[in-house]
Amino acid sequence: MKYVQPRPSSIVAALYTARDLEVDVAVLHGPSGCSFKHARLLEEDGMRVLTTSLADNEFVFGGQARLEEVIQYAEEKFSPDRMAIIGTCVSMIIGEDLQAAVDNSGISTETIAVDIHAGFTENIDGVIAALKPAAEIGWISTDELSRQQELLKAANQVERLRGAAIKEYIEPSRGDLKHLVASRLKELIEDGKKGVAILNAKKETAYMFSDALLALFESSPDADITYSANLELRGLPKVRRDSERIAADLAEKNLPFIKQGALDEYGALGEKLGAWMQSQNPDFALISGVPHAIPPEYTDGIECFSITNGPRQVAPLKSLGHEHVVVEIDLHPKTLGVRNIVESEFGAVLRSLT
Structure with missing residues (x-):
């Protein structure tokens, strides 16, 4: 159908x-x-x-x-x-x-x-x-055209397998209450649990999705959390500029992170990010942007905190076993025309708990 x-x-x-x-x-x-x-x-x-x-x-x-x-x-x-x-x-x-x-x-x-x-x-x-x-x-270049075509196929496949295109109709949802999710995240940190925080965002949406990582670091700078962001410099002209700006903002705030993938590679990074996440052996994972890119075999047994901007992405993420799913409504309009990281609703809530 x-x-x-x-x-x-x-x-x-x-x-x-x-x-x-x-x-x-x-x-x-x-x-x-x-x-x-x-x-x-x-x-x-x-x-x-x-x-x-x-x-x-x-x-x-x-x-x-x-x-x-x-x-x-x-x-x-x-x-x-x-x-x-x-x-x-x-x-x-x-x-x-x-x-x-x-x-x-x-x-x-x-x-x-x-x-x-x-x-x-x-x-x-x-x-x-x-x-x-x-x-x-x-x-x-023709090489970049070929690269983009492969990335588009990968992103499309992710949406069909685990995203909002998984079936003909998905009931939209605003996700879990942000203050409850933030409180649970803080509880794990206070209990000394080990975590990873992953930015796997699509292009300019990273201006807000990256704020979740920044808020987590600012509210718990000494926590046992390893950070990763898809901010390598590849892609079309604007995509590369956005990566540079966001990476500079994170560095200015002294957030330590490793770069894994580029902002246009979000759909093709699932296996790589999943394998890396498992190598870290975390108790919990915060995944911001396109969490469903990571296959479920890599998140099994890890308490997942997922941040999306798609109301129709909540049910698919829950079906993958992600315990906590929050939605940043109107994220996309808020990230157009900006040149620095934009505070997210979840980030604001997380900061308010410190």
Whole structure:
């Protein structure tokens, strides 16, 4: 059976990928309301998002001339270094040629055409649709394109095996009460138990997910806890910059951690992080970001404290045996456009117990 719950959009995935490629202006070729929320949020992150605002008459007669007009406007208005023209369901249905519009517009700005719509089963199709022309124009190497494709497959597999895509419908949940979870965590620390704290976060979400580790360290600096973070410098331009900033913030706070993996490798790190966690032989584990990337055979017998931003991720994590699951609601909007670690609700609660 196909999903009956909402799933991420491939159009939105293409927009976020354009952002990660340091595109200055993205033009959505479709109705003004298409991907409205995410387009507005991405403007908070520094990328201008324009729309051709196609209306019903253009649904019938086409909007190629309108697209060329908006492309020319974008160059004249913003003088961008890079642009991306991104398709929608409407432009696909009426058969618009995005690359032809770029060529005919006469612009000099480096621009990619991303033929995409929201009818794909998986949102990773939007990422790949943006990366392929980026590789063709030389924004990324062919090796990086191959790397990204493998990482996307791994992330997709994790969601299908242990994530929110595990079945057609999952009841959303706000998770466990944060003050109760924080109290139990402090109780274990006060009893002298050994722990690990793992950041395995996706891209910019790490600006808040890393705060859980920071709050744990600040509230219990002498505890027997080993810290790990996926902050190695690999990936698309913005992803690397985010890694540098977050690592610098943690270092400034004197948090000792080892780097394991990069911010775009969250879906492929499960086996590595699981084996490392077992080698530490901890009594408990705090896992922030994408906890379900770690296969259950590695968490068996360890009291797990998992932090996610997905209400539909709570039930799958509980089914994996994670005793404590907390949800950081609205995490994603709060991590767009930021340049330093953002305090999380769980982090604030944990600090309040000291």
